[in-house]
Amino acid sequence: MVTTDPAELAERMGKPAAARPTRVGDTRGYRVFRVVNVVLLLVVAAVTLYPFVNIVAQSFSDEQYIRTGRVNLVPRGFNLKTYGIIVSDPTFWNSYLNTVVYTVTATLISLVLTTTYAYVLSKHHLKGRGLLVGVAVFTMFFNGGLIPNYVLISELGMKNTLWAVVLPNAISVFNLLVMKAFFESLPKELEEAATVDGLNTYGVLLRIVLPLSKAVIATMVLFYAVANWNSWFSAFLYFDRADLFPVTVYLRNMVSGATTATSMGSTDSDVGQVNSNIKSVTMVLTVLPVVVIYPFIQRYFVSGVMLGAVKQ
């Protein structure tokens, strides 16, 4: 905000750099804005953090306190018993391990496919480039639908295998376009020089382009890994065996299994609510890796997306 108050302008002219060396735009309006801004963001942060903290607090609390709604930000009746129970449950660890395996494999495959596809698309001299872009973008708007997809995966024999969750969503078109834009922004001259020095296409990609792309690759790792970690739907669709389920399916069943049955008006006594304490412990353990790793990759994430956004 620029001030139009003549008195203030005059004051500023009269007392140049010496008095206020660096803070040129620091008008009253701006200061108000900053205060409002900080307050607003603090509120947003609080609203966003509260559920997390609440779940963490619940996970350490006694069920008795949760049931009566007395747990907010601080655990009441602190105990680690439930953590003990969950941690010693082989079903939980088995699904956890599944999630790790699926996430790592899927992220690796996605990364290789997205990088190579995006690199190809970034080359303007490529014939049929428009078609290749079109093929990818087409899938953003149209898909076969649930049952055809299911039939396809079954017919390919991928049901109940790792591939069913890893392959169908291997390339995210959004990520592909971000990466393509990033590659397009790299100076052409670098690659030309490398070619003159005797590198072939693969050499250029592996030795010149990729080392310069760490930021965008880190971003892609983050995007893909988080998406794969959280995903439950394909696993739910394509797996028939409990020992293949990722932890998200396990968690989802726990959180909404009983609720679903009640909402149907089932009169059957089989509907038992899972203890909220157990639910929250499972949630905490499930999100933990993402929460721990996120801050370390996040700095790449910001620069990575920005780099792709501006063309030279």
Added chain:
Amino acid sequence: MRTKWNRVLAALTAAGLVAGLAACSGEEGAAGGADLDGKRVAAMTDYKAGDRFKATEPVELRVLYSDHPNYPVKDDWLLWSEITGRTNVKVKPTIVPMSDYEQKRSLVVGAGDAPEIIAKTYPNQEDAFVASGAILPVSDYLDLMPNLKAKIEKWKLQPELDTLRQDDGKFYLLPGVHEAPWPDYTLAFRTDELTRLGLAAPKTWDEVYTVLKAIKAAHPDSYQLSDRFEGNSILNVAAQTFGTTAGWGYEQSQFDEGGKKFAYTGATPEYRKLVEYFHKLVAEGLMDPESFTQKDEPAIQKFATGKSYAISSNAQTIVNDYRPGLKNIPGATVAKIPLPAGPQGDVMRVTRLENGLMISAKALQSDKFVAMMQFVDWLWYSDEGAEFVKWGVVGTTYDKDATGKRALKSDIGFGGMNPDAPKKLQKDFGFQGGVFAYGGSTELLQSMFTEEEVAFQKAMSAKRNLPLAPPSPFTDAEREQATLWETPLKDLTKQATLQFILGDRDLSTWDAYVKELDGKGMGQYVQLVNTAYERYKQKNG
């Protein structure tokens, strides 16, 4: 988010179902019933009610299995090995998380990939699959199921079974069957508070009102009834005694026994009375207006912290939610009251049908079809099967004394029985699970009840059970048309019900509301139902 997903999924699967099955429905033309030659491999030749089924050669059966979060499925359950040991049948479950069971069921049936046995299907849920031809009309094969037939006869289940019939006169669901109605949901009251104020437990809905009012006099700042289940349970049970349907049990059409005709439920005088009653509770500050919108947790919290004194309940929620919650209030006690009587008298309207199973039409092509039906008959409908899936194996999981009284082994727990035992009947053995154990004789059902619950059931059994509405099955074309009317009608009724009860809409505008219903096709809809009813009556007597 969940609901959005559900809707998208439902729409997608419904669309896919039609498309997907157009392809495979052709091959099922000859499912007429009698011709079972070449399908008797592994079957017993003279299998009859009371016999234990044992396949003459090994059989493998796939079952769509709803996996309960409280007792996740395990391969080494005694249940599985014992089934195979007794019957020579190996059950191969297709595991589906309970949270999304219905979606997966629609998907696999739609994709033509359903296991032979599709468990955990509630009456009317099979309707969506009938037109596709993917589901076997099981009524054609009841002769293969002597135990079920015996139960139908002995317990006089025919009228209830008839409610399952489709327009072709057949039914497609093998329901779970109870010997006697099993009402579970009702209101629970803080009994210590009733005693302290010198009040008796209310026996009618009018008494519920006066009791709530008396509690209000003692605690003027709180709502006496803050309900859970978004009001669906209390509306459901109260509606039975008001002679209509609402909440969970809401049915769009209501049968008038006198006029032998259907009317639109949400416009009947009975329904209006029900709405007026709850409006009175809310208007006088006895019932929390949030009862119809809040999630279960806040409702339980209010009850557990002494902010409310009555709440909807079933046998489980008393034990699992309210009693543990109320521990903080010294001397607090809670109990279910028998369903209060209403304008229709001391009645209830409870079907004896339970969730059951569908058989995939593909199963008929198998040469072991007859063996499969015999197996289903034994496991789900025989006395031996029902006891086995509930209690397990005599001498291993439970003992039976000379009087026939069963008791779990001391190191095995379930519910209130042996609560500190190291092993659990469901989690560690797979028995008393929702996919296999339901229905059966009253004696067996109540064998695991607490004394309190047995007493409740006894009180309830004294009530007159109102007859169910007669069948009025639609043809495929009618069903499609009916669905177009049903959704907006139901939405309007639901919305107006809530507005009337909460006082957002004045009850004097009832006629305007009925007119609105008319504008959304109420008249045509009711006519369609009545046509279907008449046609069914003519065809089937």
